[in-house]
Amino acid sequence: MDVAGRRVLILVPSLNLLGGAERQALLLAGLLHESGAVVEVWGKDSPGEVAAACARIGLVARQVELSLRVRPLRLWWNLRRFAALVRAGNFDWIAPYTTGPNIFAAMTWRKAGAKACIWNQRDEGQRLGIKPVDFKAARSVPVLVSNSAHAAQMLVERLGVDAARTRVVHNGVQLAPALKSPNQWRADLGVAHDAPLAVMLANLTPRKDHETLIRAWRTVHAKVPEATLVLAGDHGEKSQPSRELAAELGLGTSIQFPGAVKDVSGLLGAATLGVFSSRLEGCPNGVLECMAAGLAVAGTDIPGIREALGDEGCAHLAPVGDSETLAERIVALLRDHPAREAEGRRNRARIETEFSPQRMAAQTVVALHEAERLGAP
Numbered sequence: 001m002d003v004a005g006r007r008v009l010i011l012v013p014s015l016n017l018l019g020g021a022e023r024q025a026l027l028l029a030g031l032l033h034e035s036g037a038v039v040e041v042w043g044k045d046s047p048g049e050v051a052a053a054c055a056r057i058g059l060v061a062r063q064v065e066l067s068l069r070v071r072p073l074r075l076w077w078n079l080r081r082f083a084a085l086v087r088a089g090n091f092d093w094i095a096p097y098t099t100g101p102n103i104f105a106a107m108t109w110r111k112a113g114a115k116a117c118i119w120n121q122r123d124e125g126q127r128l129g130i131k132p133v134d135f136k137a138a139r140s141v142p143v144l145v146s147n148s149a150h151a152a153q154m155l156v157e158r159l160g161v162d163a164a165r166t167r168v169v170h171n172g173v174q175l176a177p178a179l180k181s182p183n184q185w186r187a188d189l190g191v192a193h194d195a196p197l198a199v200m201l202a203n204l205t206p207r208k209d210h211e212t213l214i215r216a217w218r219t220v221h222a223k224v225p226e227a228t229l230v231l232a233g234d235h236g237e238k239s240q241p242s243r244e245l246a247a248e249l250g251l252g253t254s255i256q257f258p259g260a261v262k263d264v265s266g267l268l269g270a271a272t273l274g275v276f277s278s279r280l281e282g283c284p285n286g287v288l289e290c291m292a293a294g295l296a297v298a299g300t301d302i303p304g305i306r307e308a309l310g311d312e313g314c315a316h317l318a319p320v321g322d323s324e325t326l327a328e329r330i331v332a333l334l335r336d337h338p339a340r341e342a343e344g345r346r347n348r349a350r351i352e353t354e355f356s357p358q359r360m361a362a363q364t365v366v367a368l369h370e371a372e373r374l375g376a377p
Contacts, residue, residue, distance in 0.1 A: 001031075001032070001035045001361065001362055001365045002365070002369070003032055003035045003036060003037040003365055004035065004036030004037065005036060005037070005038070006032075006036075006037045006038070006092045006093060007037070007038045007040075007089070007090060007091045007092045007093075008029075008032055008037050008038065008039045008040075008091065008092065008093045008094075008095065009039075009040055009042060009086060009089060009091040009093070009094045009095070009114075010025050010028065010029050010039060010040070010041045010042070010094075010095050010096075010097070011041075011042050011043065011066070011094065011095070011096040011097060011101035011104065011105055012025045012041060012042070012043035012050060012097050012098075012101065013043060013044065013066070013097065013098045013100060013101060013123075014043050014044060014045040014048075014050060015041075015042075015043040015044070015045050015046070015047045015048060015050045015051045015061055015063055016045040016046055016047065016048030016049060016050060016051075017045070017048065017049065017050070017234065018049040018050055018053065019203065020122070020171075020284070020285035020286070021097040021098045021122045021123055022043075022049075022050045022097070023285060024097065024122055024147075024171055024172065024285070024360070025041065025095075025097045025122075026041070026050070026053050026054070026057075027172050027174060027357045027360065027361070028095065028172075028357075028360065028361050028364055029041055029054070029057070029059055030057050030059075031357060031358065031361040032361065032365075033057060033058065033059060039059055039060075040059065040060040040061070040062060040089065040091075041054050041059055041060070041061050041062075042061070042062045042063075042064045043061075043063070043064070043066065043101070044063065044064060044065060044066045044067065044100075045063070046063065047061060047063060064082060064085060065078050065081070065082070066078075066082075066100045066101055066104050067100070068099075068100050068103060068131070068133070075133070078104075079104065079107050079108055082104055082108055082112075083108035083111045083112045084112075086108060086109070086112035086113075086114065087111070087112040087113050090113070091112070091114050092114060092115045092116070092372075093114065093115065093116045093117070093368045093371075093372070094109050094112075094114050094116070094117040094118075095117075095118060095120055095364065095368065096117075096118075096119070096120050097120055097122045097123075098120075098121075098122055098123040099121075099123060099125060099127065099128055099134075102119050102120060102121070102137065103133060103134065103137040105117050105119075105141075106119060106137035106138065106140040106141045107133070107136070107137050107140060109140075109141070110140075110375075115372045115375070115376075116142075116368050116369075116371040116372035116375055117141050117371060117375070118141060118143045118144065118145050118364075118367050118368060118371050119137075119138060119141045119143070119144040119145065119155075120145045120146075120364075121144065121145065121146040121147065121151050121152075121154075121155060121282065122146075122147055122171075122282060123282060124151075124207070124280045124281055124282050124304075125151065125154055125155075125158070125282070126207070126280065128154070128155075128158050128159065129158035129159055134158075134159060135159055135160065138155070138159040138160075138161050139161070141371065141375075142165065142370070142371045142374035142375045143165060143166075143167060143367050143368075143370050143371040143374065144161055144165055144166045144167070145166075145167050145168075145169050145364065145367050146166065146167075146168060146169075146282065147168070147169060147170055147171050147282045147283040148168065148170070148282050148283040148303065148304055148307045149168055149303075149307060150303035150304065150307065151168075151282045151283070151304070152166040152167075152168050167363075167367050167370075169360055169363040169364055169367065170283060170354055170355050170359070170360060171283050171285060171288055171355055171360060172355060172356055172357030172358070172359065172360030172361065173285070173288045173289060173291070173292045173351050173355045173356070173357070174292075174357045175264065175265040175268070175289060175292050175293060176264070176265055177265060178263060178265040178266035178269050179262070179263040179265075179266050180263055180266040181266070181269070182266070182269045182270035183270075184266070185263075185266050185267055185269070185270035186270050189228065189230065189256060189258075189270075190253065191228045191270075192226070195226045195227065195228065196224055196226065196227040196228070196272045196273065196334045197227070197228050197230065197270060197271050197272045197273075198220075198227065198228070198229045198230070198271065198272060198273045198274070198275045198330065198334075199229075199230045199232060199267060199268060199271040199273070199274060199275065199290070199295075200213060200229070200230070200231050200232065200233075200274070200275045200276055200277065200286065201232050201233060201261075201264065201268075201274075201276075201285075201286035201289055201290065202231075202232075202233045202276065202278065202284075202286045203233040203234040203260075204231065204233050204234065204238055204239035204242055204257075205238050206238065207278060207279050207280050208233075208277065208278045208279075209277045209278055209279045209300070209320070209321065210231055210239075210242040210277060211241065211242060211245055212277045212300075212320075212321050212322070212323045212326065213229070213231075213275060213277035213323075213326065214229075214242060214245050214246050214249065214251070214255065215245070215249070215323035216277075216323040216324070216326040216327035216330065217229050217251060217254065217255060217327070217330075218249045218251060218327075219323070219324060219327035219328075219331070220327050220330050220331055220334070221251060221254045223327075223331050224331060224334050224335070225254075227254065227334060228253070228254055228255075228256065229254065229255045229256070229275070230255075230256050230258060230267065230271075231255065231256070231257050231258075232258055232259075232260070232261040232264075232267060233259075233260060233261075234259065234260045239257065242257075243257060264289060265293070268289065268290060268293035268295065269293065271290075271293070271295055272295075272334065272340070273295060273296055273297070273298065273330065273333055273334060273340065274286075274287065274290025274291070274293075274295040274296065274297040274298075274299075275297065275298050275299060275330060276290075276297060276298075276299035276300065276305060277299060277300050277326065278299075278300060278302065278304075278305075279300065279302065279320050279321070280302065280304075281302060281304030281305060282304050283304050283307060283308055284304055284305060284308060287299065287305055287308045287309070288308055288351065288355055290347070291308065291309070291347035291348060291350060291351050291355075292347075292348060292351045292355075293348075294344040294345060294347065294348040295344050295347065296313075296316065296333050296339075296340045296341075296343035296344050296347065297309060297313065297316065297343075297347065298316045298317070298318075298326065298329040298330045298333055299316070299317055299318075299326075300317060300318060300319070300320045300321075300326070301314070301317035301318060301319055301320065302320060305317060308355075309347070309350075310350055310354075312346060313343065313346070313347065313350075316329045316332075316333060316343070317329065
C-alpha cells in the first residue's frame with residue numbers, strides 16, 4: 001500500500017465500546033501503521049476498550065465531540081472546533097466510520113486542510129437521510145464507501161448521491177488468538193463436550209431481534225434438548241426484554257447471557273453453529289466472525305447476511321421475525337453434521353477470499369487515493 005508518511009485520521013463512534021465499526025477501524029489503523037502511515041484514532045465517549053486497543057499497537061487515541069443530536073448553533077460550533085483540531089493535526093486523509101463521524105468529517109475536511117476524505121458507511125444507516133445536514137455532507141465528499149452492495153444502494157436512494165461515486169469495500173475479518181480452549185469454554189458454560197452449542201455475537205439491542213431467536217430456541221430446545229444457545233454481547237438495560245422472555249418461556253440454562261465476550265475466538269472455537277437474527281445490517285461482523293471460525297450460520301434473510309454468506313449459504317436463512325422457520329433451519333443444521341461441516345469449510349474459504357483485512361485495507365487506500373485525486377482544487 002502506498003501510504004508511507006501519510007498522516008491519517010480515523011474517526012470512530014466510540015473510544016469506549018468495541019463494536020463492529022470500531023473493530024474494522026482498528027484493523028485498518030493497524031495495517032496502515034504497519035505500512036508506514038502515521039495514524040491517529042479519534043472518537044467520542046470516555047476512553048475505554050478502543051483507546052486501550054490503540055495503545056497496544058502504538059496509536060494515539062483522542063476523545064472529541066461528534067454528537068449530531070444538538071441544537072443547530074451547537075452543531076455549528078462543534079463542527080468549527082473539530083475542523084480546528086484536524087487542521088492542527090495536519091492530516092492528509094480522513095477515514096470516518098458510521099454516520100456521525102461521516103458527517104463531521106465530510107463537513108470539515110476541506111476547511112481543515114486535509115487532502116482527501118471518504119464517506120465510510122459501516123453501520124446500518126437507520127437514521128440516515130432525516131436531516132438536511134446528511135444530504136449536504138454526502139455531497140461534500142468525492143467518494144462514498146460502504147461495506148455491502150445494498151448499503152451502497154441505500155446511499156443512492158436516501159441521500160441522492162450518484163451511484164458512480166459509490167464503492168463497495170467489504171469488512172475485513174481477523175480473529176485474535178483464543179484465550180481459552182474449547183473445553184475450558186464449555187466447562188465454564190456448563191455445556192458437555194459433545195453437546196450442540198449455538199452462538200450469536202451481537203449486542204442486545206432491539207434491531208438485533210434476539211426475541212425472535214429466543215422464541216425459535218423454544219422449538220429447538222424441544223427437539224434438541226441438550227443444545228445450548230449463547231447470546232454474547234453487551235447486555236445493559238436494553239437486554240432486559242430478552243432475559244424476561246427467556247424466563248417466561250421456561251428455557252432455563254439452555255440460553256445463556258455472558259455479556260460482552262473478549263475471547264470471541266475461544267467461544268467460537270467451542271461452538272457448533274453460528275446464529276444471527278437481526279432485522280437490519282450492513283455487513284454483520286457477528287456473521288463474518290462465525291464464518292472465519294469455520295462455522296455454518298443460520299439467520300434471518302436480509303441483504304447484509306446474504307452478501308456475507310454468498311448464494312450457497314442462503315439456504316439456512318429464514319424470513320425476518322419468523323421464529324418457527326428459523327428454528328427449522330437451526331435444527332436441520334444441528335442434526336446434519338456432514339452438511340454443517342461442509343458449510344463451515346465453505347464459509348472459512350469465503351472469508352479468506354472476500355473478507356480478508358489486507359483486501360479491505362488495500363481497497364480503502366485505493367478509495368482514499370481516488371478521493372484525493374477527485375477532490376483536488
